[in-house]
Amino acid sequence: MKRIRVALAGNPNVGKTSVFNQLTRSSQHVGNYPGVTVETISGSCRYGDYELDFVDLPGTYSLTAHSEDEMEARRILLYNPPDVVVHVVDATGLARNLYLTVQLMELRMGLVVALNMSDEAEEKGTMPDIDLLSEVMGVDIVPTIGHRGTGIDELKSSIVSCYESGDSPRRISYGRDIDRSIAPISSILAEAGDLFFPPRYAAAKLLENDEEVRSTLEEELPRNVFAEVSRMADGERERLEDLFGDDLAVVMAEQRHGIASGAAEEATMDSRARSTGADLTREIDNVLLSRVLGLPIFGLAIYLTFWLTFTVGAPFSSLLEYLFGQLGGLVESLIAPGLLRSLLVDGVIAGVGGVLVFVPNIALLFLVISVMEDTGYMARAAFLMDRFMHRIGLHGQSFIPMLIGFGCTVPAIMATRVLNDRRDRLVTMMVLPLMSCSARLPIYLLVAGAFFPDHRALSLLIIYLVGILLAVGLAKLMRVSVMKGENSPFVMELPPYRIPTFRGLFSHVWLRVRHYLRKAGTVILAFSVLLWLASSFPVPDSYAVDEMLRSGRLAPARPGEAGTVEALDLERSTEVSGTISSPEITAARKAQGIETSLAGRTGHLIEPLLKPAGLDWRIGTALIGALGAKELFVSQLSILYSMGGSERGTESLREVMRRRYSPYTGISIAFFILIMAPCIATLAVVRKETGSWAWALGQFVGLTLLAYLVSLAFYQISRLFA
Amino acid sequence: MRQVGALSESLEDYLETIYNLQVENGAAKVSDIADARGVSMASVCQALKRLDREGLVDYSARESLELTPEGRRLAQKISSRHRFVFRFLSHILGVDKDVAEKDACSLEHHLSKETLSHLVAFTQFAESGFCGEEKIMDSYRRSERTGQVRGPRRRPRRRQGRPRHREGPFLSELKPGRRARIMHLHASCAIRQRLVDMGLLPGVEVEMIRVAPLGDPVEVKIRDLSLSLRKSEAAAIEVEPLP
Numbered sequence: 001m002k003r004i005r006v007a008l009a010g011n012p013n014v015g016k017t018s019v020f021n022q023l024t025r026s027s028q029h030v031g032n033y034p035g036v037t038v039e040t041i042s043g044s045c046r047y048g049d050y051e052l053d054f055v056d057l058p059g060t061y062s063l064t065a066h067s068e069d070e071m072e073a074r075r076i077l078l079y080n081p082p083d084v085v086v087h088v089v090d091a092t093g094l095a096r097n098l099y100l101t102v103q104l105m106e107l108r109m110g111l112v113v114a115l116n117m118s119d120e121a122e123e124k125g126t127m128p129d130i131d132l133l134s135e136v137m138g139v140d141i142v143p144t145i146g147h148r149g150t151g152i153d154e155l156k157s158s159i160v161s162c163y164e165s166g167d168s169p170r171r172i173s174y175g176r177d178i179d180r181s182i183a184p185i186s187s188i189l190a191e192a193g194d195l196f197f198p199p200r201y202a203a204a205k206l207l208e209n210d211e212e213v214r215s216t217l218e219e220e221l222p223r224n225v226f227a228e229v230s231r232m233a234d235g236e237r238e239r240l241e242d243l244f245g246d247d248l249a250v251v252m253a254e255q256r257h258g259i260a261s262g263a264a265e266e267a268t269m270d271s272r273a274r275s276t277g278a279d280l281t282r283e284i285d286n287v288l289l290s291r292v293l294g295l296p297i298f299g300l301a302i303y304l305t306f307w308l309t310f311t312v313g314a315p316f317s318s319l320l321e322y323l324f325g326q327l328g329g330l331v332e333s334l335i336a337p338g339l340l341r342s343l344l345v346d347g348v349i350a351g352v353g354g355v356l357v358f359v360p361n362i363a364l365l366f367l368v369i370s371v372m373e374d375t376g377y378m379a380r381a382a383f384l385m386d387r388f389m390h391r392i393g394l395h396g397q398s399f400i401p402m403l404i405g406f407g408c409t410v411p412a413i414m415a416t417r418v419l420n421d422r423r424d425r426l427v428t429m430m431v432l433p434l435m436s437c438s439a440r441l442p443i444y445l446l447v448a449g450a451f452f453p454d455h456r457a458l459s460l461l462i463i464y465l466v467g468i469l470l471a472v473g474l475a476k477l478m479r480v481s482v483m484k485g486e487n488s489p490f491v492m493e494l495p496p497y498r499i500p501t502f503r504g505l506f507s508h509v510w511l512r513v514r515h516y517l518r519k520a521g522t523v524i525l526a527f528s529v530l531l532w533l534a535s536s537f538p539v540p541d542s543y544a545v546d547e548m549l550r551s552g553r554l555a556p557a558r559p560g561e562a563g564t565v566e567a568l569d570l571e572r573s574t575e576v577s578g579t580i581s582s583p584e585i586t587a588a589r590k591a592q593g594i595e596t597s598l599a600g601r602t603g604h605l606i607e608p609l610l611k612p613a614g615l616d617w618r619i620g621t622a623l624i625g626a627l628g629a630k631e632l633f634v635s636q637l638s639i640l641y642s643m644g645g646s647e648r649g650t651e652s653l654r655e656v657m658r659r660r661y662s663p664y665t666g667i668s669i670a671f672f673i674l675i676m677a678p679c680i681a682t683l684a685v686v687r688k689e690t691g692s693w694a695w696a697l698g699q700f701v702g703l704t705l706l707a708y709l710v711s712l713a714f715y716q717i718s719r720l721f722a
Numbered sequence: 723m724r725q726v727g728a729l730s731e732s733l734e735d736y737l738e739t740i741y742n743l744q745v746e747n748g749a750a751k752v753s754d755i756a757d758a759r760g761v762s763m764a765s766v767c768q769a770l771k772r773l774d775r776e777g778l779v780d781y782s783a784r785e786s787l788e789l790t791p792e793g794r795r796l797a798q799k800i801s802s803r804h805r806f807v808f809r810f811l812s813h814i815l816g817v818d819k820d821v822a823e824k825d826a827c828s829l830e831h832h833l834s835k836e837t838l839s840h841l842v843a844f845t846q847f848a849e850s851g852f853c854g855e856e857k858i859m860d861s862y863r864r865s866e867r868t869g870q871v872r873g874p875r876r877r878p879r880r881r882q883g884r885p886r887h888r889e890g891p892f893l894s895e896l897k898p899g900r901r902a903r904i905m906h907l908h909a910s911c912a913i914r915q916r917l918v919d920m921g922l923l924p925g926v927e928v929e930m931i932r933v934a935p936l937g938d939p940v941e942v943k944i945r946d947l948s949l950s951l952r953k954s955e956a957a958a959i960e961v962e963p964l965p
Contacts, residue, residue: 062919093946096921177798238842243802245809250907253918281948282931285941294935383950387936390952396939489916489955490939494948 003051004163007077009104010088011097012059013376013495015116018146018504019088020056023156047156050163055082061096063103064210064249071212077107078196084110084159091121091143094128094268098260101137105169108198110162111139114155118143126268133267138170147501171200174255177243181207181236185229189217192225206233207240208249281376281496288380298384301377302403309365310407310438316360324353339536347532352525358410358681363513365404365411370508374500379492386490392472393479395424396490402428402471405435406464409682413689414512423483427475429686430699433678434471436464439630440673446634447670450654451663459670467674470706516685527680531628535599535621535636545580545588557581590639599624600640613708614665614715615672623672629679664718668711675707729776731831734800735759736769737778740789741797750787803838804830810841814848816863891963893942894956896930902961903927909958920949922959 008023010016024043042055057073064070077085087104089097104111121127127143134141140158144151173179182203189199196216197205205213206229218226237248244251288297328345335341372378378400386396394402397419405412412432419425436444444463448456548554557579580588594600603621610620618640625636638653657666677683677700687696729737739758743750756766770787773779778793789797807829811822833841848858896902904926907914921944922928931941931948939952 062915064915064919095945096947099919099921239802242806242842243798245805247914250914250918250923253915254923257918257921257923285932289932289934289941291935379950383934383939383941384936386950386952387934387938390938489913490950490952491913491916491920491922491955492950493920494941494950496948 001046001049001051003053004084004159005082006052006054006084006086006159007057007082008054008086008088009057009073009077009100010059010116011061011090011100013493014059014088014090014097015146016059016088017056019086019114019116019144019152019155020054021507022146022149022152023052024054045156047160050160052156052159060100062100062253064253074212077104077109081107081109084112084162086112086114086155086159088114088116088144088146091115091118091128092124092126094121094126095261095264098137098264099257101139102172102256102259105137105139106172106198106201106204108168108201110167111169112155112158112162113137113139113141114151115141115143116146118151119145119148128264128267133263136263136266172256172259174204174252178207178240178248178252178255181240185232185236188225188229188232189221192221195220203229203233204252206230207237208252209233209237210249284497285380285494288377289383294384298381301372301381302400305365305368305400305404306407308368309361309404309411313360313364317357320357320360321353324349324356339539342536343529343532346536347529348525350528350532358408359513359517361408362411362414362516363509365415366509366512367505369400369415370505371500374498374504374508376495376497379494382492383494390490393475394428395419395421398424398428401432402435405432405437407438409433409435409437409678410516410685413682413685414516416689426690426695427478427483429689430478430695430702431471431474433682433699433703434467434474434675436467436674437630439679443626443630443633443673444670446654446657447666450657450661451666463670463674466671470675470710474706527684528628531599531625531680533598534602535594535597535625537597540592540596543589543592545585545592549580549585553577555579556585587639591641594621594636594639609708612716613672613711614662614668615711619665619669623676626673627677627680629681630673633673664715667718668715671714672707672711675703675710677701677704677707729796731828733769733773733776734831735827736766736773737789737793737797738800738804740779740787741794741801744789752787800830803833806838806842806845807833810845814845814859890960892957893928893930893959893961894940894953896928896961896963898930898932901927901929901964903964904959905962906960907958908960909955913955913958917951917955917959921945921947922949927964928961 008016008020020041020043024045042053044051044053046052055076057076058070060070060073062070063074063077076082085104085107087101089101101111101113115121115128115130118127130141130143140162142151142155142158144155174182182200185206186200186203189195189202195202197213202213202217206217214230217229221229240251241248287293328349331344331349332341335344369378372381378397381400382396384396385399389396389398398416401412401415401419404415409432412435413429416425416428416432419428441460444460445456448459452459545554549556554577559582595604600617600621602624603617603619606620607617610616615623618637621640622633622636626633634653641653641656678686683696683700686699687693690696736755736759739755740750743754743758747754752763752766752770756763759766770779770781773793774781778790778796780788780790804826808822808826811817811825812819817825848862891902893902893904904922904924906924907917907922909917917923926944929943931943933940934950937953939950940956941948941950942956943949
């Protein structure tokens with residue numbers, strides 16, 4: 001069987017993904033937001049004797065190399081050329097869609113145009129004469145209705161016949177002056193041998209001064225040939241720019257627009273649209289984007305998002321936690337105490353539970369985000385918030401991820417997918433952990449309860465504000481240093497409102513959840529086991545409490561009675577004597593276990609560093625535990641203070657802290673927790689979303705360093721005044 | 723290859739006129755040439771015969787005539803020189819438009835290739851360079867007005883694109899509900915390319931729909947497409963308001 005490789009290209013919001021779904025019958029998201037297809041997705045189908053392999057390119061308006069999506073689409077087309085390109089075109093906006101067709105024609109690959117949303121165009125009265133348009137453009141055109149599957153078989157047959165005929169589209173003319181400049185360069189390139197690009201395309205791009213094509217040619221061509229063509233192109237560009245009095249790239253783009261709108265006008269009989277949907281969209285926007293109601297409605301939408309993600313999701317998360325707790329209990333009852341049991345219960349089951357506990361939140365969040373995207377409201381959200389976000393060096397589209405960050409950083413990082421520009425996306429991801437997530441709340445409550453019982457709300461507010469201010473500062477800093485460069489343009493389509501389909505929503509949510517489980521889940525699990533290892537090994541040779549029992553200094557208390565000695569007393573001095581109850585014995589063992597483990601030893605090791613920031617080795621060890629998940633800080637610390645089981649809980653930990661530490665240490669802890677390295681789940685997701693360990697680890701190290709510096713500065717300065 | 727300056731000044735002018743007429747009207751008639759140059763039909767015929775001999779024009783006493791490929795190439799050269807010199811005089815130096823036109827007519831024949839290429843380089847530098855915080859050209863115009871000359875305080879930065887002299891009004895100044903036609907894009911290269919890709923290009927009609935509640939960005943409509951853009955981006959789009 002023969003295989004035909006087909007790439008699907010098209011503007012955002014033209015129903016490209018629904019055509020893709022119909023072609024491949026796979027479930028994939030239908031986006032209604034610029035740039036929703038961040039990674040390319042493929043699928044295949046059979047037609048006659050052929051197997052058609054499809055790849056869905058990111059939605060782009062153009063193939064110039066100005067945004068991440070465009071670059072990606074272009075790279076696939078240029079360096080991994082498909083046999084046939086299907087351009088999905090929105091029939092209701094023919095002229096602006098054909099602009100991309102013209103650029104695809106230049107690539108000289110087999111091209112078929114799928115005239116999608118032909119029902120809407122029919123309704124609006126803007127449906128072009130297919131035969132005439134096909135004649136004018138010189139490509140095969142098939143009308144389709146993506147969401148109903150109309151025209152899909154015809155499209156497949158057109159792909160096959162395009163492949164069999166081997167025809168490539170006709171040449172694009174840029175007018176006599178430019179064509180004449182292209183010709184000599186193109187003929188030199190043609191003689192130079194096999195290139196990635198068609199010679200005429202390469203010549204045109206050289207004239208336009210396209211950096212990427214230029215540097216590829218520099219690598220591909222013999223040095224003298226490259227020098228010659230680039231000299232020619234520079235000379236011609238200068239001459240032509242003089243002639244036209246404008247940037248040549250813009251002149252050529254105008255020419256392409258001219259070809260596109262000319263063809264559209266010629267083929268559309270009744271060019272005056274009977275406007276229908278667009279006006280409804282405008283009416284809706286008159287309310288949703290109005291001066292008075294715009295922001296309140298947006299606020300309400302955000303509140304609903306939060307409510308759905310965290311409040312509605314909470315019972316599901318608790319249910320999962322409960323189930324894993326039960327499972328852990330079951331295993332504990334089946335296996336004898338020891339390392340294996342600890343590995344299974346505290347390592348594997350806790351790790352898997354830690355992964356799954358986020359699933360309800362992620363699923364619900366992406367349900368809301370999908371609804372916003374598929375209806376077209378997401379673009380409006382960016383429109384409403386851009387001024388505010390732009391001030392702090394970010395993009396309107398960063399607002400929603402930042403807000404979600406107060407709930408949980410993991411889904412927030414995933415929500416940055418809505419950002420088109422890579423730099424915007426990276427900056428947002430890097431500062432996101434400073435939006436204090438809900439897992440840190442128990443720690444703040446512990447500190448505030450211990451040191452500022454009368455001002456809990458105020459101290460919480462201050463901590464959150466410090467986080468926001470640091471995020472703003474850091475974003476600005478990144479913008480002027482590593483992420484330097486021109487602000488990405490905010491030129492963005494506000495697509496017409498559409499009613500989302502159930503299938504589209506479901507497949508989007510499913511795709512994201514699956515993604516999270518597969519990619520992030522494995523890393524989170526691996527790190528959970530590693531962390532368990534670090535806080536369990538090496539095991540102490542003998543426990544001090546056992547020694548003391550054996551030597552008779554301590555005697556076990558009668559069951560059900562409290563002893564005269566508590567586990568915590570042991571730690572202060574080994575000179576105590578009396579009776580000790582059996583939970584206290586266990587607590588003492590656990591505390592010693594952690595202290596001698598790798599985590600505890602690391603805590604001791606870094607204590608000299610921590611001291612100036614007002615922290616000691618116990619807090620250091622607990623901070624290492626907090627890498628797993630922030631809320632572990634509290635449980636880790638209570639083990640270290642031999643609080644043991646839940647009988648005494650945080651109430652007494654609070655008292656111990658008040659006794660042992662100054663309020664300044666408490667604040668220092670809060671700052672450290674606020675800023676320090678995000679939890680491993682975040683680390684894994686950042687790694688996944690940026691595609692590189694460098695960013696994930698850079699964030700990890702950078703934020704921890706910042707946390708240390710802030711705590712240190714605070715503690716030292718406060719000591720001066722205290 | 724024939725260079726500019728190889729012909730007599732007046733023959734070059736004829737060639738340029740023919741070329742301009744061809745571009746404007748599609749054809750150059752003897753009578754139009756005579757009108758444009760302000761001379762008699764007879765002298766036009768004389769000149770045409772000489773150009774014909776030089777192999778620059780295909781003239782066989784017909785009413786309309788054709789430039790030979792070589793003639794066209796030479797005419798283009800002359801014409802683009804003319805436009806460049808005019809632009810240099812009026813846009814860079816600030817010479818009055820009529821005077822610049824007249825001077826360009828005579829200067830275009832006498833500039834050596836070398837001088838011309840330096841002038842082109844200088845123009846580019848002047849149009850895109852910076853004098854401290856200010857663009858060199860703005861600084862020059864101000865100094866011309868005030869009679870005060872100030873040297874650059876800072877190393878000039880290289881900028882992409884070639885900003886032109888701004889005239890306005892701009893898209894950002896348009897009130898909601900008003901329509902306008904785009905005249906020119908002043909934005910930097912990357913943003914301009916993006917604007918053009920989205921269909922915001924000279925000649926296109928735009929309608930200002932609304933301003934976001936916080937005062938920025940704005941929503942505009944071109945054809946059937948709603949776009950949002952920041953005011954700073956809209957401020958780079960020169961428009962002609964429509965009633």
